[in-house]
Amino acid sequence: MKNVFKLTLVAIFLAFGFVSCSSDEENIEITTTTEDGEDGEDVNDVGDDENTEAVAQLHPAFAAFSDAVTVTLSDDGTQVYIETTGYPDHTSIYWETDHALYEDESVNGVVKTTQDTYIGGGTGEAASFTVDAVPNLTGASEATHLDTIGIAVSGASIFNDQEGAGDLDQAAGSLDYNGGHKGPGVYHYHLEPKSVSNDDDNLVGILEDGVFIYGRQCSSTGTYPTDLDASGGHTSTTQYTDGEEEYHYHIINEEYNAPLYAYDEAIVLFAGPFQGF
Known part of the structure; x- marks a missing residue:
């Protein structure tokens, strides 16, 4: 997967006149703003103006996100606005049949939610939320909820382990190779998205509490x-922290009992609870 992240760097003046340094990543720009983005619905705003820490630039992990994702740092450096078009950069049965990324997964046993449900089918793919630039890890936790709970590096939404008011047992038959489906609303993952992370240490995305989530393995070990x-979280170094330890999530290495899932190893992406509120 080709991860190209484009941001515009604007100097951030901190107390005592300190001016931030630009990122060394090629093709990375950082945009700062004081307003929420204009595209897509902000599904959750978790920023806390009274208890937030400021940063001078975006976390290096954001460079791994695809062109579908736009990340904006606030002028005061305390919040990050994240939005996505919702279009993943990998194949799926949920693309229209004439799309370059369409793959007929029905031969593997995937049964679409409805046959006329497509990514980009006009029901709204965009998702967005605002997080603290530094997650609030004070010990409080919060349960996940239905709908978007995170945004993956591929541009797709992340959902929890529930489908409607129940578990994934019946819905598992409609999940594609990446553990995702659409029907209706945004295309989203419930399971480990194998095109993003397949039993490895790859960055998967960021959740709406501002904490990054990685694959089942840890780059530090x-x-x-x-x-x-x-929550599947711990504190260690990652491939994006330059030797510094940081709290982050992993996909927990436990197989979910989903007999209807068409592929091997149904591994739930994230069940919660959140730790970064």
Whole structure:
């Protein structure tokens, strides 16, 4: 997957006249603003003006997000606005049949939610939310909810392990190779998206509490972490922290019982609770 992230760097003046340094990443620009983005519906605003820390530039992990995702740092450096077109950069049965990324997964046993449901089918793909630039890890936690709870590096939305008012048992038959489907609303993942992270340490995306989520393995050890909390989170270095430890989530390495899922190993992406509010 080709991850190209374009942002515009605007100097941020902190207390005592400090001026931030630009990122060394090629083709990375940082945009700052004091207003929410104009495209897409802001599904959740978790910023806390009274208890937020400021940063001088966006986290390096945002460079891994596809062109579908736009990330904006506020003028005061305390909040990040994240929005996506919702169009993933990988194949799926949910693209229209004449789309370059369409793949007929019905031969593998995938049964679409409805046959006339397509990515970009006019029901609204965009999603967005605002997070604290530095997650509020004070020990409080919050349960996940239905609909978008995060945005993946591919541009797709992340959902939890529930479908409607129940679990994924019946809906599992409609999930594509990436553990995603659409029907109706945004295309979204419930399971480990194999085109993004397939039993590895790749960055998967960011959740609406401002915490990044990675694959089942940890880059600091090269294997499955053994110290995860109830959310699948722990504190260690990642490939984006330049040797500094940081709290982040992993996809928990536990197979979900989903007999109707067409592919091997149904691994829930994130069930919660959130830790960064």
